[in-house]
Amino acid sequence: MEYCECLSPPIPTPQMAAPRVAVVGAGLIGLSTALRIAEVNPNCCSITLLSEQFSPNTTSDVAAGMLIPHTYPGTPIHVQKQWFKETFTYLFAISNSAEASEAGIHLVSGWQIFKNPSEAEVPFWSDIVLGFRPMSAAELQKFPQHSHGQAFTTLKCDCPPYLLWLEKRLKANGVQIHTRKVADLWELHSEYDIVVNCTGIGARQLVGDQQLFPIRGQVLKVHAPWVKNFIRDGDGLTYIYPGIDSVTLGGTREKESWRLSPDPGTTKDIFDRCCSLEPSLQRAQDIRVKVGLRPSRSCVRLQREVLSQGGAKLLVVHNYGHGAGGFSVHRGTAEEAAHLVQECIAALQGSSSRAKL
Amino acid sequence: MRIAVIGAGVIGLSTALCIHDRFHALVPQLQLEVYADRFTPHTTSDGAAGLWQPYLSDHGNLQETLWNKETFEHLLGYLNSPEAKEMGLFLISGYNLFKQPVPDPSWKNIVLGFRNLTPKELELFPGYSYGWFNTALMLECRSYLPWLTNRLAQRGVKFFHRKVESFEEMFSQGIDVVINCTGIRAGELQPDPALQPARGQIIKVLAPWVKHFIITHDMESGIYSSPYVIPGSEFTVLGGIYQQGNWNEENSAQDHKSIWERCCRLLPMLQKAEIVQEWSGLRPARPTVRLERESIGHGRSRTEVIHNYGHGGFGITIHWGCAMAAARLLGNILQEKQSQSRL
Numbered sequence: 001m002e003y004c005e006c007l008s009p010p011i012p013t014p015q016m017a018a019p020r021v022a023v024v025g026a027g028l029i030g031l032s033t034a035l036r037i038a039e040v041n042p043n044c045c046s047i048t049l050l051s052e053q054f055s056p057n058t059t060s061d062v063a064a065g066m067l068i069p070h071t072y073p074g075t076p077i078h079v080q081k082q083w084f085k086e087t088f089t090y091l092f093a094i095s096n097s098a099e100a101s102e103a104g105i106h107l108v109s110g111w112q113i114f115k116n117p118s119e120a121e122v123p124f125w126s127d128i129v130l131g132f133r134p135m136s137a138a139e140l141q142k143f144p145q146h147s148h149g150q151a152f153t154t155l156k157c158d159c160p161p162y163l164l165w166l167e168k169r170l171k172a173n174g175v176q177i178h179t180r181k182v183a184d185l186w187e188l189h190s191e192y193d194i195v196v197n198c199t200g201i202g203a204r205q206l207v208g209d210q211q212l213f214p215i216r217g218q219v220l221k222v223h224a225p226w227v228k229n230f231i232r233d234g235d236g237l238t239y240i241y242p243g244i245d246s247v248t249l250g251g252t253r254e255k256e257s258w259r260l261s262p263d264p265g266t267t268k269d270i271f272d273r274c275c276s277l278e279p280s281l282q283r284a285q286d287i288r289v290k291v292g293l294r295p296s297r298s299c300v301r302l303q304r305e306v307l308s309q310g311g312a313k314l315l316v317v318h319n320y321g322h323g324a325g326g327f328s329v330h331r332g333t334a335e336e337a338a339h340l341v342q343e344c345i346a347a348l349q350g351s352s353s354r355a356k357l
Numbered sequence: 358m359r360i361a362v363i364g365a366g367v368i369g370l371s372t373a374l375c376i377h378d379r380f381h382a383l384v385p386q387l388q389l390e391v392y393a394d395r396f397t398p399h400t401t402s403d404g405a406a407g408l409w410q411p412y413l414s415d416h417g418n419l420q421e422t423l424w425n426k427e428t429f430e431h432l433l434g435y436l437n438s439p440e441a442k443e444m445g446l447f448l449i450s451g452y453n454l455f456k457q458p459v460p461d462p463s464w465k466n467i468v469l470g471f472r473n474l475t476p477k478e479l480e481l482f483p484g485y486s487y488g489w490f491n492t493a494l495m496l497e498c499r500s501y502l503p504w505l506t507n508r509l510a511q512r513g514v515k516f517f518h519r520k521v522e523s524f525e526e527m528f529s530q531g532i533d534v535v536i537n538c539t540g541i542r543a544g545e546l547q548p549d550p551a552l553q554p555a556r557g558q559i560i561k562v563l564a565p566w567v568k569h570f571i572i573t574h575d576m577e578s579g580i581y582s583s584p585y586v587i588p589g590s591e592f593t594v595l596g597g598i599y600q601q602g603n604w605n606e607e608n609s610a611q612d613h614k615s616i617w618e619r620c621c622r623l624l625p626m627l628q629k630a631e632i633v634q635e636w637s638g639l640r641p642a643r644p645t646v647r648l649e650r651e652s653i654g655h656g657r658s659r660t661e662v663i664h665n666y667g668h669g670g671f672g673i674t675i676h677w678g679c680a681m682a683a684a685r686l687l688g689n690i691l692q693e694k695q696s697q698s699r700l
Contacts, residue, residue, distance in 0.1 A: 096481055100626035106566040107481075109450040109492075130478050131490055139469045139492070142437065142448075151470055153450075153478070153490075158566075226447040226590040228568045229492070244566045283442040 019045040019345050020191065024182050024206075025198035025320075026051030028060035028159070028330050031166035033198050033319050036334035037341050038173035045345060048192070049170060052181040052202075055163035059200055062219060062292030063327060064241035064248035065104075065157035067091065068112075068232065069125050070325030074299030077124050083332025088128050090331045091155045101244075104161025108242060109153040110230030111135055113146040113277075119234045120148040125328075129154045143277065146233075156230075157327055158243045182206065186307055189314040194344045196317045196337060201295040203320045209301065212321055214293035216257035218266045220274075221246040222284035231277050236324075238273040240281070246288075249274040249281070253324075255296075262289040297321030300333055304340050315344040358387050358694075359531055360687070363521050363546070364538030364666075365393035367402040367498055367676045370505035372536055372665055375680035376687055377512050384691060390532075391509065394520035397502035401540055402672060404559065404638040406587035406594035407445065407497040408570055409674050412580050415463040418645060422463045424678025429467050431677040432494050445500025445590065450492040451570030452478070454485035459576070461489075468493045482623070485573065493570075496673050497589055521546070524653055528660045534690055535662045536683060541641040543666045549647070552667055554639035556603035557581065557596060558612040560620075562630040564593040573597075573623060581670055584619040592633055595620040599670070601642065608635045643667030648679055650686050661690050 023034040026049060034049050041047075055061050069084050071077075095105045113135070114120040126132040135149035143149065170177065182188065185206065188195050197203060204212045224247045232239040241248040249270055267289050275281045297320075305316040319337040322329065362373045373391055380387055397403055409429060415422045435441055436448065452474065465471040474488040482488070510516070521527060524546060527535050537543060544552055567588045575583040584597035597619055598612050613635060621627045647664045654660055665683045668675055 096625070098625040098628050101564070101566050101629045104566070106568060108568050109490075131472065131475055133470075133472065136470055141433075225565065226442060226445075226495075228447065228449045228588065242568060279437045279439060280441045280447065282439055 019193045019348055021045050021047045021194045021196065021341060022188055022192040023047065023049045023196040023198055024051065024185070025200060025202070026054045026167075026177070027058035027198070027200050028163065028326050029200065029319055029322060029333065030198035031163055031170065032330045033196055033334040033337045034175055035166055035169055035173065036331070036338040037196070038170065038175055040338045041342065041345070046176075047174070048176040048178060050178050050180045050182055052179065054179070055160040055167070058163070059292045059295065060163060060326065061159045062217065062290045063159065064219070064239075064243065064250070065159055065162065065327045066230065066241050067129070067155045067157070067328050069123070069328040070323055071124075072299045072323070072325065074297075080329065081124050081128070083329035084125050085128050085332070086335060087329055087331035088155065091157065095155055099165070102161065103165040104158035104244060106156055106158070106244065107153055108156050108230050109151070110232070111139065111149050111151050112232045112234055113140070113143050113149040114234040115146050117148050120150065126150075126152070145276075156241065156243060158245075161244065185316060186309065186314060189307070189309075189312055192314070193348055194315045194317065194341060196319060196341060198319050200320055200322075201293045203295070203301075203318070207318075209321075212295060212297050212301075213256055214258055215296045215323065216252060216254035216259060216291065216293055217250065218252045218262060218270065218289065218291050220249040220267060220270055221288045221290060222249060222281070223247075223286040224281055224284040226280065227278060233277070238270075238277060240274050240278055247284070258293065260291050260293070262291055294323045295321055296323035300329070302333055302336050302340070304344060315347065317341050317344060358384055358533050358691070359390065360387065360534045360536065361390045361392055361527050361532040362536040362538055363392050363527075364540060365391055365396045365502070365506075365516070366400040366538065366540055367502065367672050368540065368665055368668060368679065369393065369536075369538035370502055370509065371676045372538055372680040372683045373509055373514060374505055375677070375684045376536070377509065377514060379684045380687070380691065381512065389509075389514045390517060391514060392517045392519060392521050394518070396516075396518065397506065398499050400498070400502065401638045401641070402498040402502060404557075404636045405498060405673055406559070406589060406596070407495045407501075407673055408449070408587050409494040409496060410572070411462070411464050411671050411674050413459070413462050413574065421646060421675060424675045424682065425464060425671070426467045427678035427681060428675055429494065432496060436494075440504070443500065444504045445495070445497030447495050447590065448492055449495045449570055449588070450490065452482070452488055452490055452572070454482050454488040454571065454573045456485060456487070456575070458487045459574075465491075482571075495589065498673065524660070524662055528653070533660065534687060535660070536687070537662055537664045538666060540666055540668075541639045543641070543647075543664070552641060552643050552647075553602055554604050555642035555669060556598065556600040556605060556637065556639055557670070558598040558608060558616065558635070558637045559594050559596040560613060560616050560632055561592040561594055561634040561636070562627065562632050564588065564627060564630040566626065567593050567624070571623060584616065584623050586620055586624055586627070593630070595627070599640075604639065606637050606639060608637050640670045641667055641672075642669040646675070646679060648682050650690065663687060663690075
């Protein structure tokens with residue numbers, strides 16, 4: 001009879017040992033999923049986070065962390081809207097608390113601008129962000145090459161602060177964190193009962209998912225603290241996102257490119273495009289270049305899988321493939337993944353009691 | 358033709374520049390001089406956060422509303438220029454919060470994107486049930502005043518670091534026209550009971566995650582006596598002190614406590630902010646801005662003063678409109694002198 005090592009008094013379970021859960025991946029998805037699992041299963045399982053990379057070396061650290069959703073063609077809009085709403089609500093509460101500065105969460109207002117009026121449709125998330133409305137003619141004068149725009153206020157999750165804050169919350173919830181490269185999910189079958197696969201672009205190799213592909217993004221992080229508003233071209237390619245200590249200038253969308261090293265020509269191109277939207281950026285200092293590979297897929301892979309070899313089994317929950325929209329939906333997909341983990345736990349307990357008959 | 362501007366705050370320097378812009382080509386023998394006992398960063402203007410925003414009501418003073426508008430539009434013109442950063446000029450969005458519905462302000466169509474706050478936005482500010490959102494401009498004087506100074510120096514304007522004791526002192530040195538931009542101490546040159554200090558105190562903190570200005574209003578206590586948070590390019594200014602008749606330029610521990618507690622209640626995340634500096638200053642408050650000509654003396658020794666002071670807590674907001682109005686008054690004077698010389 002084993003007792004689970006949790007914060008609450010141990011619950012003796014004569015049928016089985018406390019399920020051992022491993023979350024693989026310590027980017028935004030791994031950390032937030034592990035946290036949600038810990039929050040909804042406070043009494044009954046041990047959770048370990050395994051990852052080769054941690055902040056500041058994850059894909060999430062490259063992203064600006066803006067809550068502006070990306071649309072997944074393979075997921076119903078009402079689901080995406082639910083994910084975004086849950087994420088926005090969660091972060092909104094943090095932004096309004098004393099934790100905001102440590103968590104790196106802050107409100108930011110700005111504009112999404114379009115050269116082509118047909119692109120300026122009202123998006124599905126317009127009623128979730130704050131104060132969404134079309135830009136006035138006076139506001140558009142700042143952008144002479146653009147004819148339409150939308151103004152709104154949304155949230156930004158600055159990384160590394162947000163990821164470090166999540167790590168801290170994990171430790172407070174009794175989650176063990178280990179640096180480890182997992183080459184094959186099956187290698188975990190003897191130590192863990194349930195594995196949650198949050199490996200992002202790494203899933204391509206780890207589980208051989210051919211539907212997952214990188215969309216390379218290069219960004220600049222610059223010192224320009226007078227830039228207080230975001231500006232995003234509706235084509236998604238050019239954007240200026242002011243963060244706590246730097247402004248993220250972007251970007252690129254290069255499908256199927258695995259190149260992690262920065263390209264100097266691209267750097268100049270990004271800088272020029274952003275300066276044309278915000279000329280004061282000419283005076284930006286301390287330009288750093290970063291590259292991230294968006295783990296892109298037509299829809300996020302959120303599903304259970306059972307791996308088995310011989311008589312042994314390993315229950316897997318996949319939560320990867322968030323592409324350009326990870327920050328916007330992370331809490332919502334973490335919630336769903338945590339439910340899938342609960343289903344796995346129930347399945348283990350069910351088969352365990354059946355085994356006793 | 359020697360013109361002396363007294364005062365090197367935002368009003369003095371911008372008036373000098375406007376005058377030079379307008380007349381240096383028309384009046385070849387124009388000599389412009391700036392006299393002040395305090396220069397940046399020691400002027401009242403330097404202590405202001407730099408947010409362009411007039412008071413809530415113009416009390417029917419359409420002239421001042423027009424000057425505010427002219428200033429906003431003048432600054433907007435520089436926004437996309439390479440000068441903007443050096444000027445300390447940038448766009449900023451933010452919130453004005455109230456405990457009850459209020460009429461829209463005179464400046465609602467001057468700022469960008471003015472609208473009422475939604476219920477969800479008001480959730481951010483417990484205790485406030487009504488408010489506005491808009492995008493306005495910041496003009497940080499610790500950058501703007503040096504920028505103005507450089508432009509003036511480049512054009513050969515002379516600066517004199519000394520306290521002017523009287524208008525007569527200027528005229529006896531051969532100054533033809535004095536532009537009086539002496540702010541709160543205008544009374545030392547010519548008594549003016551309408552001019553009173555409205556003391557303010559601010560705390561500068563490091564809070565780079567704050568991207569919006571937040572100005573709260575208490576309709577009973579009056580303007581700027583309710584907490585406000587204004588993020589600058591480097592520091593965030595916390596304030597909420599407006600004490601009429603208080604000449605004390607020293608920081609008060611009680612005011613510090615009041616600002617800190619009220620601002621942290623407004624924005625809990627400020628509790629973690631590092632305090633960098635504290636400052637007090639005297640807003641040159643007056644029922645209306647004194648912007649007018651005055652002739653001193655008579656006959657051949659008649660000399661002209663153009664007064665441009667009493668801009669209260671909205672000097673930055675109104676400065677360029679006033680500079681242009683002062684320049685127009687100077688134009689009248691120059692025209693009269695020209696006609697006189699023909700007689």
